[in-house]
Amino acid sequence: MTATPAIRFERVKKTYRGASNPALQDVSFDIPPGEFFGLLGPNGAGKTSLISILAGLSRADQGRVEVLGHDVVGDFAAARRLLGVVPQELVFDPFFSVRETLRFQCGYFGLQADERWIEELLDNLGLLAKADANMRQLSGGMKRRVLVAQALVHRPPVIVLDEPTAGVDVELRQTLWAFIARLNKEQGTTVLLTTHYLEEAEALCGRIGMLKQGRLVALDRTAALLANRSHQVLRFKTDAVLPLGLEARVTGRIVQIKAHDAADVEQVLARLRSSQVPIEDLEIGRADLEDVFLEIVGGESP
Numbered sequence: 001m002t003a004t005p006a007i008r009f010e011r012v013k014k015t016y017r018g019a020s021n022p023a024l025q026d027v028s029f030d031i032p033p034g035e036f037f038g039l040l041g042p043n044g045a046g047k048t049s050l051i052s053i054l055a056g057l058s059r060a061d062q063g064r065v066e067v068l069g070h071d072v073v074g075d076f077a078a079a080r081r082l083l084g085v086v087p088q089e090l091v092f093d094p095f096f097s098v099r100e101t102l103r104f105q106c107g108y109f110g111l112q113a114d115e116r117w118i119e120e121l122l123d124n125l126g127l128l129a130k131a132d133a134n135m136r137q138l139s140g141g142m143k144r145r146v147l148v149a150q151a152l153v154h155r156p157p158v159i160v161l162d163e164p165t166a167g168v169d170v171e172l173r174q175t176l177w178a179f180i181a182r183l184n185k186e187q188g189t190t191v192l193l194t195t196h197y198l199e200e201a202e203a204l205c206g207r208i209g210m211l212k213q214g215r216l217v218a219l220d221r222t223a224a225l226l227a228n229r230s231h232q233v234l235r236f237k238t239d240a241v242l243p244l245g246l247e248a249r250v251t252g253r254i255v256q257i258k259a260h261d262a263a264d265v266e267q268v269l270a271r272l273r274s275s276q277v278p279i280e281d282l283e284i285g286r287a288d289l290e291d292v293f294l295e296i297v298g299g300e301s302p
Ligand SMILES: Nc1ncnc2c1ncn2[C@@H]1O[C@H](COP(=O)(O)OP(=O)(O)OP(=O)(O)O)[C@@H](O)[C@H]1O
Pocket: 016, 017, 019, 022, 023, 041, 042, 043, 044, 045, 046, 047, 048, 049, 050
């Protein structure tokens, strides 16, 4: 017998009023307990819509969504209590302190505040020094840390993070991921993450789903997604303009070109040489998740 999935999406459809295209079209997949799952897709693919339905903030037109077997509509209170949601937007009551915000959140779930756990959260998220500061006095990065603590304060077995690292500094990203990875590993907490940072998803997520225009276009183990790509990638830096017709991914000075075999590599290098393109720091590597993403989702940025 298979365990009840931590999260189940079953034929979820959603079209916003007045929209010409559906935001979600027949999305179905399960996330088993204990998994670290990454949901990827370009802007407007439907990631936030799916998470809003899961969190009970929005309703699907059709389909069913469950958290550990509890329907998010019919059994809303139970489903919501099992979820810790870190939303994309920073919304707070500015008159509470950090500690009060966390205590208040426990009350929302009808639970007694667990002071030891609150201290642990404050400590692990680097918030101890700000624990008694009013929310309005905090920087954006600190507010984001509180959002994470707030999502975890009732010890949910399933955590949902909607682009938690958008625009945050390296230190917070590292602190956050170390803590979430520990909860996943040590307590078996299920994690559903959306992010535009594909290196993050590649490093953290055991399995990945990709949405495109509201449809699930890929669903596999991260390692399998990477292994299925047969090509290598030629990476180098240059300031010069590339020869016309050479298909490349360019990020600032960094150029990446697909190469299927050694003959391909030779051919690309010969073209660069004959066009007198000076190159630095040349390396040949494996395709990464960004290559896979671009191949599946088709040219739209993550
Ligand atoms: N409240 C709304 N009313 C109308 N249309 C909406 C609403 N929210 C989202 N949409 C539309 O639904 C589609 C999916 O949007 P959604 O925010 O779910 O995508 P996303 O994958 O989270 O994008 P991003 O990466 O930019 O956050 C988009 O076409 C968007 O314009």
